[in-house]
Amino acid sequence: MLIPIRCFTCGKPIAHMWEDYKEQVSKGEDVGKVMNKLGLDRYCCRGVFLGTVELIDLAGEFKRF
Amino acid sequence: MKVEKINFDKKNDKISFLLKGVNESFVNVIRRIITEEVPTLAIEDVEIKENSSGLYDEMLALRLGLVPIKTDLKSYTFKEGCKCEGAGCARCELKMAMKVSKKGYVYADSAVSKDPKCKFVYNMPITKILPKQKVELQMTAILGRGKDHAKWSPGWGFYKKEPVITIGNVKDAEKVANVCPKGIFNAKGGKLALNKDKVYDCHLCNACVDLDDVKLEDTDNYIFTLESWGQLSCKDVLTTSMSILLEKLDQLGANLK
Numbered sequence: 001m002l003i004p005i006r007c008f009t010c011g012k013p014i015a016h017m018w019e020d021y022k023e024q025v026s027k028g029e030d031v032g033k034v035m036n037k038l039g040l041d042r043y044c045c046r047g048v049f050l051g052t053v054e055l056i057d058l059a060g061e062f063k064r065f
Numbered sequence: 066m067k068v069e070k071i072n073f074d075k076k077n078d079k080i081s082f083l084l085k086g087v088n089e090s091f092v093n094v095i096r097r098i099i100t101e102e103v104p105t106l107a108i109e110d111v112e113i114k115e116n117s118s119g120l121y122d123e124m125l126a127l128r129l130g131l132v133p134i135k136t137d138l139k140s141y142t143f144k145e146g147c148k149c150e151g152a153g154c155a156r157c158e159l160k161m162a163m164k165v166s167k168k169g170y171v172y173a174d175s176a177v178s179k180d181p182k183c184k185f186v187y188n189m190p191i192t193k194i195l196p197k198q199k200v201e202l203q204m205t206a207i208l209g210r211g212k213d214h215a216k217w218s219p220g221w222g223f224y225k226k227e228p229v230i231t232i233g234n235v236k237d238a239e240k241v242a243n244v245c246p247k248g249i250f251n252a253k254g255g256k257l258a259l260n261k262d263k264v265y266d267c268h269l270c271n272a273c274v275d276l277d278d279v280k281l282e283d284t285d286n287y288i289f290t291l292e293s294w295g296q297l298s299c300k301d302v303l304t305t306s307m308s309i310l311l312e313k314l315d316q317l318g319a320n321l322k
C-alpha cells in the first residue's frame with residue numbers, strides 16, 4: 001500500500017527515505033548501493049523497501065466521495 | 066568497569082562503545098532499560114474530523130502513532146502522577162493538529178504542534194490523497210514507556226563480545242580475505258593482515274576459522290551499540306537509562322530497610 005513508517009522487525013523509522021529511494025532507483029542506480037547510502041544496514045529494513053508496492057492511488061479511487 | 070568509545074555516527078544517531086569488566090547480565094540490563102523504560106512522546110489519541118484518503122481511520126492513526134516526536138523530558142511528565150490528576154494539561158499532553166487538502170503525499174511536517182520544541186522528527190509520508198480528498202485531524206501525544214508499546218521506545222541497543230583474531234600459518238590469504246563478509250582482512254602479496262579499524266565490525270561468524278588457520282576468540286568485554294530513533298539523542302538515552310536504573314536500585318534498597 002504505502003511504505004511502512006517503521007521497519008516491521010527492528011523498529012527503525014524508514015518512511016522518510018522512501019521518496020529519495022524511489023527517485024534514485026528510478027534513475028537506474030543499484031538498489032543495494034542506494035540502500036547503503038540511506039543507512040539501511042540491516043536486512044530487515046532492506047526487505048521492507050524491496051517488498052513495498054505503492055497501491056495507495058488505486059485504493060484511493062474507491063474511497064472518493 | 067571501564068568504558069571506551071569506539072564510534073559515534075552523528076548522521077545516523079548511532080553510538081558504539083566497549084564495556085570492560087562487566088558480565089552479560091549487566092549489559093542486558095542496560096539494553097532492556099533503554100528499550101523498555103526510557104520515556105518518550107508519541108501520539109496516543111487521534112480525533113479524526115475528516116479522512117477521505119485511501120487509508121482507513123485506524124490505519125492512519127496507527128501510522129501517526131509510530132512517527133517519532135522530538136522529546137523534551139524536562140518539560141513533560143507522565144499522565145499518572147501529574148498535578149492535573151489525569152484531566153490533561155500542558156505538562157502531560159502535547160496537542161497537534163493537521164489539515165491537508167492538497168493532492169499528493171500528506172507529510173508529517175504539515176502537522177502543527179502546540180510546542181515548537183516538540184515536533185515530528187522526520188518528514189514522513191503519512192498517507193496520500195487524490196484531488197477533492199481531505200485529511201483533517203487533531204492529535205494528542207503523551208509520555209510513555211517502550212514496555213507498553215514499541216512506539217515509545219527511544220532506540221535500539223544490542224551487544225556482542227569483543228573479538229580477538231590471531232592469524233596463524235595461513236595457506237591461501239586471498240581466499241580468507243574474500244570470505245569475510247565485513248572485510249576485516251587485507252591480503253597483500255600472499256600474506257594475511259588484520260584491518261585494524263574494522264576488527265570491531267566482526268560478527269563472529271567463524272567463516273575464516275572454518276577455512277584456514279585463523280583463530281577467533283571472544284573476550285569478556287562487550288561492544289554495545291545504541292541506535293537512537295530520533296526522539297532523544299544517544300547521550301540523553303544513556304543518561305536517562307542510568308538514572309532510571311539508579312532510581313530502581315534506590316527503591317529496592319529503601320524497601321529492604
